[in-house]
Amino acid sequence: MPPEPAIVLAILRRSLPLLGRTAALAAAGVGLGLTLNLAREAPLALTRYQPATTCELDSELEPMVAKPETISGLCTRGDVLVVDTRGADAYARGHLPEAAHLPCNATGPTADAWMDLTGGKQTVVVYGETTDEALEVARSLSSRGGALQAYVIEGGFEAWQAAALACASGACALCGEESDHGH
Amino acid sequence: MGTERWPRLELALRLPLALTLAYAGWGKVQTAAEFAEQVANYQWLPESAFAVAIVLPPTELLVACGLCVLPARWRQAAALLSALLFSVFTVAVTRALWLDINVDCGCFGAGSGEIGPLTVLRNVSLTGAALTLVWLSGKAAAIAEPQAESES
Numbered sequence: 001m002p003p004e005p006a007i008v009l010a011i012l013r014r015s016l017p018l019l020g021r022t023a024a025l026a027a028a029g030v031g032l033g034l035t036l037n038l039a040r041e042a043p044l045a046l047t048r049y050q051p052a053t054t055c056e057l058d059s060e061l062e063p064m065v066a067k068p069e070t071i072s073g074l075c076t077r078g079d080v081l082v083v084d085t086r087g088a089d090a091y092a093r094g095h096l097p098e099a100a101h102l103p104c105n106a107t108g109p110t111a112d113a114w115m116d117l118t119g120g121k122q123t124v125v126v127y128g129e130t131t132d133e134a135l136e137v138a139r140s141l142s143s144r145g146g147a148l149q150a151y152v153i154e155g156g157f158e159a160w161q162a163a164a165l166a167c168a169s170g171a172c173a174l175c176g177e178e179s180d181h182g183h
Numbered sequence: 184m185g186t187e188r189w190p191r192l193e194l195a196l197r198l199p200l201a202l203t204l205a206y207a208g209w210g211k212v213q214t215a216a217e218f219a220e221q222v223a224n225y226q227w228l229p230e231s232a233f234a235v236a237i238v239l240p241p242t243e244l245l246v247a248c249g250l251c252v253l254p255a256r257w258r259q260a261a262a263l264l265s266a267l268l269f270s271v272f273t274v275a276v277t278r279a280l281w282l283d284i285n286v287d288c289g290c291f292g293a294g295s296g297e298i299g300p301l302t303v304l305r306n307v308s309l310t311g312a313a314l315t316l317v318w319l320s321g322k323a324a325a326i327a328e329p330q331a332e333s334e335s
Contacts, residue, residue, distance in 0.1 A: 025246065025249060029245045044219060049219060049222075
């Protein structure tokens with residue numbers, strides 16, 4: 001049974017002074033925060049957050065290992081590059097939709113060429129036969145500075161398939177660009 | 184329980200809460216840029232990480248001061264605001280654990296350690312303590328200002 005409107009109104013009326021004081025304290029906190037920020041030597045910009053870029057391998061950029069179900073949410077975003085580190089045969093048999101093929105034994109220039117494709121992308125998702133194999137590639141990509149955050153699929157492609165998530169097969173959709181770079 | 188015990192109970196609860204908030208706020212104020220990164224790592228409205236890093240730590244410090252020095256009615260408001268803050272922290276940590284996101288807590292600035300079930304438990308306890316303080320502060324205010332209470 002819903003409460004009587006009169007009772008709700010009475011409770012609201014009684015709570016209003018407390019809510020008003022709470023809002024006033026919160027507003028004072030915001031004001032204090034903005035003032036303190038202006039007083040900093042290097043104030044934070046009141047803009048959309050962008051992670052700092054780096055050209056060095058940094059422990060802060062250590063790839064995050066996550067389960068396929070978690071990664072699948074990322075893959076729908078437009079700013080994500082998906083990278084497959086397995087061999088060419090395994091890639092042809094099946095891979096994540098729109099995954100770029102960058103096997104572990106790719107040369108440095110090839111990796112650099114692939115990183116050009118990350119232009120404007122915020123995130124790289126890497127997977128391989130195993131978690132460790134993908135981690136090495138993810139660390140390498142992070143250290144090149146093009147990727148702001150790297151994720152690794154825990155358990156590799158096998159775990160992705162086991163989770164019954166969407167897959168694709170056939171030749172690499174981006175292989176034209178890949179071969180242009182001598183791969 | 185005699186009404187004379189409410190103010191003492193309130194004092195016993197608000198001082199630890201104020202110290203916790205002051206410690207947390209101070210740690211974050213000193214490392215605002217790093218705190219913004221930690222906020223973004225939660226992947227919950229990451230684009231607002233700078234705004235959170237600018238506003239949250241000073242608000243924690245303000246609430247901590249308020250719990251210590253403000254009159255009873257305003258202490259009640261500070262307690263309510265701290266309960267809201269702890270609730271949001273609890274939701275953020277629980278969500279990150281649920282999504283298997285491996286992040287540093289950032290609860291007390293740099294070096295707070297990774298989040299885990301104990302972090303959730305701590306935040307739930309703090310939320311409960313803060314809500315209890317809202318109730319106790321109301322009691323204490325009624326004793327300290329009986330006239331105002333009867334008018335409201």
